[in-house]
Amino acid sequence: xxxxxxxxxxxxxxxxxxxGGGILALAAIPMSLxxxxxxxxxxxxxxxxxxxxxxxxxxxxxxPKRAGEAGAKQFCHNCALYSGDADSASGPCSIFQNKLVxxxxxxxxxxxxx
Ligand code: SF4
Numbered sequence: 812x813x814x815x816x817x818x819x820x821x822x823x824x825x826x827x828x829x830x831g832g833g834i835l836a837l838a839a840i841p842m843s844l845x846x847x848x849x850x851x852x853x854x855x856x857x858x859x860x861x862x863x864x865x866x867x868x869x870x871x872x873x874x875p876k877r878a879g880e881a882g883a884k885q886f887c888h889n890c891a892l893y894s895g896d897a898d899s900a901s902g903p904c905s906i907f908q909n910k911l912v913x914x915x916x917x918x919x920x921x922x923x924x925x
Contacts, residue, residue, distance in 0.1 A: 847911045849901060849913070850864075850904075857907070860906070862918035863918075864916045865916065869917055876919055876921065886914065886915055886917055887913060888915065889923075890922055890924070891924045892904050893914075897914070899914055900915075
């Protein structure tokens with residue numbers, strides 16, 4: 812009986828170590844290589860920030876920050892919180908963790924790159 816318990820514990824530890832190794836291996840994969848979904852405009856945070864994948868569709872009456880000549884130049888691809896390539900269709904944004912925003916998108920958290 813005691814021998815069975817040892818084997819069970821050993822098996823349990825072995826499986827646990829294998830699972831832990833798998834999790835560590837997954838954690839080592841850069842996020843840039845993991846497929847990410849695009850932020851949905853229906854996402855509650857996206858709605859609160861007025862995010863639009865097409866910046867020209869932003870309701871400037873509700874979000875006057877993007878109104879006028881200066882506002883019309885604001886896009887995700889030139890936002891300080893965007894970490895994608897300037898000419899890529901989409902990229903990561905530090906506001907929307909693990910999701911991609913459109914390079915030609917915009918939200919009210921836009922910050923000029925310094
Ligand atoms: S914070 Fe910047 S990059 Fe992120 S969605 Fe808003 S405008 Fe786009």
